[in-house]
Structures are given as structure tokens and as C-alpha cells.
Amino acid sequence: MRGQQIRFLILLMLLVLCGGAIYWSIKEALFWAIVLLGMGLVGLLYYTFEQYNKGYQQTTYFLEAIANEDFSVFQSRKMRHRHPELNRQINRVKGTFQNIRNQAIQQETYLKWLLESIDFGLFTYDELGHIVHANGSMKKYCDLNTFTHISQLLNKDPQLDQALKQAADYGQYMGSSPAVSFDKVLIRSEVFRKGEEAITLVTFQDINRALDSAELESYHKLIRVLTHEIMNSITPIVSLSDSLEDLIVEDGRLLAPDQLEEDSLGYLHKGLGIIQKQCQSLMHFVTTYRNLSKLPEPKKSGIGVSKLIQESITLSESLREDRNVELKLETIPEEWEVMVDQEMLQQVINNMVKNACEAFGNQLDKWVKIAVDRNEREQYTIQISNNGPKIPEEVLKEIFVPFFTTKEKGDGVGLSFSRQIIRMHGGQLKVKSDEELTCFSILI
Numbered sequence: 001m002r003g004q005q006i007r008f009l010i011l012l013m014l015l016v017l018c019g020g021a022i023y024w025s026i027k028e029a030l031f032w033a034i035v036l037l038g039m040g041l042v043g044l045l046y047y048t049f050e051q052y053n054k055g056y057q058q059t060t061y062f063l064e065a066i067a068n069e070d071f072s073v074f075q076s077r078k079m080r081h082r083h084p085e086l087n088r089q090i091n092r093v094k095g096t097f098q099n100i101r102n103q104a105i106q107q108e109t110y111l112k113w114l115l116e117s118i119d120f121g122l123f124t125y126d127e128l129g130h131i132v133h134a135n136g137s138m139k140k141y142c143d144l145n146t147f148t149h150i151s152q153l154l155n156k157d158p159q160l161d162q163a164l165k166q167a168a169d170y171g172q173y174m175g176s177s178p179a180v181s182f183d184k185v186l187i188r189s190e191v192f193r194k195g196e197e198a199i200t201l202v203t204f205q206d207i208n209r210a211l212d213s214a215e216l217e218s219y220h221k222l223i224r225v226l227t228h229e230i231m232n233s234i235t236p237i238v239s240l241s242d243s244l245e246d247l248i249v250e251d252g253r254l255l256a257p258d259q260l261e262e263d264s265l266g267y268l269h270k271g272l273g274i275i276q277k278q279c280q281s282l283m284h285f286v287t288t289y290r291n292l293s294k295l296p297e298p299k300k301s302g303i304g305v306s307k308l309i310q311e312s313i314t315l316s317e318s319l320r321e322d323r324n325v326e327l328k329l330e331t332i333p334e335e336w337e338v339m340v341d342q343e344m345l346q347q348v349i350n351n352m353v354k355n356a357c358e359a360f361g362n363q364l365d366k367w368v369k370i371a372v373d374r375n376e377r378e379q380y381t382i383q384i385s386n387n388g389p390k391i392p393e394e395v396l397k398e399i400f401v402p403f404f405t406t407k408e409k410g411d412g413v414g415l416s417f418s419r420q421i422i423r424m425h426g427g428q429l430k431v432k433s434d435e436e437l438t439c440f441s442i443l444i
Contacts, residue, residue: 014044121180121204125150126197141180141204153179163187164202170377180204237278244271298341298424305372305380306332308342312349313370316357320368325357328369336372338380340425340444348418348429349384352440355414356386359438363388385439396433 018040025033121138125131129150139147142156154161157179167173167189174186184207191200247268248254313327320327349370356368365387373381391399400419422429427444 018044120206122202123147124199124201126199132199138204141206164189167202168200174207237275240271240274244268298344298421300339300341300425302337302339303342304334305336305338306334308338308340308345309349309370309372309382311342312346313353315346315350316353319354319357323357323360324366325360326367327353328367330369330371332372336374336380338444341421344421345425345444348421348442349382351414351418352384352442356384356388356438359386359388361389380444382442382444383439384442385437387436388438390435391431391433391438396431399431400429 021033022038025031116136118135119137121135121141123131123134123138131148131150134147139145142153144152157177160177160179163173163175163177164187167187168191171190172186172188175184177185186205186207188203188205189200191198193199244267309329309332313329319325353368353370357366360366368384368386371383371385373383375381400415419429422442422444425444427442430441430443432439432441
């Protein structure tokens, strides 16, 4: 670098001297000197241009070599001798590029291992249908040794094309396909861009396996709640029975009626009344559970969505007035119609509004809002929201479990009944809650 600077200074001085000499020669009218100095000046300018052009070509060459990750040119003896500082900086760039490349290779290896480890099918394909990547589970599910084009799946199931389009439009598709080895499949699809190229990522998941896992978790939650409720009823009965036995048994011998004291008879009568009440509560619990597990099939008929909502909110009118809760109802097109069991859906909507009214604390501004939307597949989403307190996360996880309740006088079956009714209509009931809003969404 220092040698280059010295050469540049010498060249600059020569240009200045040559220019000064030409000026002096013109002033003294020394035409022969003007010609000679002019030729020298042209030579210096040409040399300067050649040096600049050479540097530009070398820089372009260096950058092209870096872009192609070819660092061999920078290892030559000539390069190290003429441009030691540039060679040192290039070596730094080389080290940085190699580190980035090594990290990318490690990340790619890890990602491939991760994709091969998941137990659901996954593949990506480009705009021409060529498979970019397919994991082992996908090949196994589709019984394919090699998977190179989407047409291999479509040959197994021509209807799969529509399923993939539906998954791309709505985020997922649920159904069956002879292209895979299990009965029911959940297909999810997402399109993302890799540079200017559109890549589609698709996942195939065995619904039965997922449902079995979810069903087992639900059973565990239900058994936990059932055990809690039954033990709460039986524990006082057992304790009270032991106490009453002590009143009528002495030294292992049953006392005659005339041997019982009047206070003991009164306590015995009171204790039997408590046992009866606990047994009635337990019978009510068992009856409720039986009703929950034996809901009748929905008797569907066509009804206007607006009429369904209007008749449903009438059921909770007195409760809303008593608790000073404002009802906000968005406009619903009169032509919207849905096939449902009217009584069942009214029960669900009324239960949602009733729960919202009972959830409010001492706040002054209390409202419940009902809005309805319809998508392209003519599915309706009924959203029942309120500005009450946030539902804690631990409660949200258990909120649809039968007999789970946070109310002092609640039986914990309302939301479980509601979800079961919606599922019997082929729909979904979901809830989300934050600091500003709690919203129950019914999709039918």
C-alpha cells in the first residue's frame, strides 16, 4: 500500500512539473520544447489512465471471484507481493464467507434431520409441480420410493387436486384420500416466496392419531373432574355415617330405641337428612352426566340467521336488564339462512349471553355484542363477545371440560353441552380472551 502511495505522488509531481514546463515554454516561445513536453504529458496521462483501468479491472475481477466463492486467485505470490494490504483484507472476507457457508451447511443439516424426525408428512413443490423436498414420512404414507413431482400424488387420487386448492384457499382440508395410507387426513398448505419463485409447503397428518391423543387427554380431564365431584359428595356421607353409628352402637352392640337419648335421636335425624341431601346431589350429578352423554340428534330445518339470533336473545332479556348489560347487535342480512336445530342453537346462544352477563364484576360499562359473518363456503360464524374481565389461561384450558366450573352455584355443564351441540351440527365452538375482550365463536 505504501509503495502505491509513493508511485502516485511521483506521478502527480511529474504531471505538475510537466504542466509547469509547458506553460514556461509557451511563454518563452520554445516550440520544440512545447512539442516534447506535450508528448511527455500525453504519455503521463495515458499511463495514469492505464493504471486506473487496470485497478478497475482488478477490482471487478476480485468481486467476481468473491461472488463465485473462488479465493484461489488471492493466494498467488504475485498478489501477496503487489497488494499485501488488499490480500489481507480479502483473506478476512474469505474467512467470513467460509464461516457463513459452514453455518449454512450445519443449519441445513439440522433442518433436514428435523424434517425427517417429525411423524407427519411434509413436502414442498415449485410452480411447475416439481418436488423441492419431501420427508420420509410423506413417502411412507404415500408408498413412494421416489417423490419428484406432484403428479405422482394426483395419479393416486385425481380428487386430491381440489383438496390441495381448498387447503391453499382456506388453510386446511379435512377428509379422506386413497393417496395416503390412513383413513382421514388433515392437509395444511402455505405458499411462501424464495426469491422470485413461489414455493408451496404442504403437510399431511393422520387425523385419527391426533384425535386419539386429544380424546385420551379429554378422558383424563373428565375423570379428574368426575373423581373430584364424586369424592366431594361421598366424603361427608362416610364421615357422617361413622358419627351416626357411634350414637346407636355401644361396645359393638346395637342399642334399643328406648336406650337412645333425645339429643341423639335429634342428631340422628339431622344426620340422615344431610345424607339424603348429599345422595340427591350425587343422583343429580349422575343424571346430568347421563344427559350429557346422550344428547338427541339435531332436528335440522331452515331458519333465517337474523330470526334465530333475535329469538335467542329474547331468552336472556330479563337477566340483561337486571344486571344493566347493554346488548349490541350488528345488522344481519335477512336473506341469510342456516340449517340447524333451532331449539339447540337457541340454547347455545342464550348460554353464551347468560355466561357473559354473569361474568361482569362491578364495572359500570357492561356490554355484550353479537355479530355474524359468512364465508365463501356459506359457513356462518356467530361471535358473542363481551368487555368483561379476562379469563385466566388455566381456566381457558379447562373451560369446555364437563363439570368444570368457577361459579359457586354452577354445575359446569353449560359450555360442555354447547360445544357438543355445535359439534353435532358439524361446527366448532372456540373462545379467546384478553384484557379488552372475551369472544366465543360459533362456526356452523
